Amino acid sequence: MTESATSSGPSPQDNRTGPTTPANPAATKQSGDHLALLDGWRASxxxxxxxxxxxxxxxVLQGLNDFAALLGMAIFFTLSGFLxxxxxxxxxxxxxxxVRRIMRILPLAWLAMFALFFADRWAGESGVTWPDLIANLAFYANLPPTRLMPGGEHLWSLCVEMYFYIGIALLVMAGGRRALYLLPLLALAFTAGRVAQHATVSIFTWQRIDEILAGAxxxxxxxxxxGPRPAEWLSRINFYVIAAIAVVVTFFDHTALAYLRPYGVAxxxxxxLYHAPGWLRYVFCSRxxxxxxxxSYALYVFHVMFAHSWLGSGDTLVKYAKRPLLMLITWAAAHVSTFYYEKPITDYARRLTKGGPRKPLRTY
Known part of the structure; x- marks a missing residue:
């Protein structure tokens, strides 16, 4: 939940399904260089x-909790790789x-990690050590032996993200824009590694990063x-068919179908991006x-933290009776964090790294 759909890129006139054929402008509903449809995917x-x-x-259905979380993370990783x-x-x-990525991720992530660490100390549990805190702050807590803190187990995804940022930056540093052609090969290589290790679902970076690389x-x-050919093939796929495939390869997460999850979701x-059903376009491009x-980033960071507190305690009846309060506090904290804590930092990062005018991106 760490990306915005806003990035320097094409204007509506530059969005094309082929060399000379304009794409359906409603499919992306761009405002300047903003791909509004991706906001809907991020929200979902x-x-x-x-x-x-x-x-x-x-x-309702056994396995539905894991499916929902797994599909949500797969969509998130796809968007991250894409953007x-x-x-x-x-x-x-x-x-x-x-600079932009670090100033986007670290302020809230580190604040949350320190809060979890000192909350554990204050509660007298002392289950989290200083080396555990360091592992989380350095984003390797998801690697074996895992050191994720109680209430911060979900922050494994930030570990995967951060090392993707470092890896792709080094790739571009070494080979420029042309080095990005290696990304599909790396995606297939990491998927092959998952197959060899029988890792259908994992939080280890090398066993999950193919979802980001598929988005890339x-x-x-x-x-x-x-060139235009791959985009033409993609634009001909029926949305409902590919959505059904994405659901199947995600739901059966402990079978060989799970190896296809990165590519089905991407x-x-x-x-x-080429043709969205009208109802989806209406919902995903809404305010x-x-x-x-x-x-979404603050929601992601806070929702497990607060659920680990008194707000998520009690037996089944009490716990779910508290859910409306948990939702209200999580949403309020996410709003305050996004607009009054994170935004000034990310705005400063944009000013700090602002470059000159650039050519619009070509799209197919």
């Missing part, structure tokens, strides 16, 4: 994750990129790095979706 990703962690979905790669296609400058590959296709998101997307 955080809502799915929260539903998987907060609601008794297994009472990060989009930025670097447009501006292959690792320095400004890393989608960005290369969308921005014409492979294709589902990618198809909507509500844009607002949820805006505060």
């Amino acid at each position: 990703s955080i809502l799915l994750v929260i539903a998987g962690h907060w609601l008794p979905l297994n009472a 990060i790669t989009r930025f670097l296609i447009d501006r292959p400058e690792p320095g400004p990129f890393l 590959t989608l960005s290369l296709i969308y921005h014409g790095m492979f 294709a589902m998101v990618g198809v909507t 509500a979706a844009a607002y949820i997307a805006k505060i």
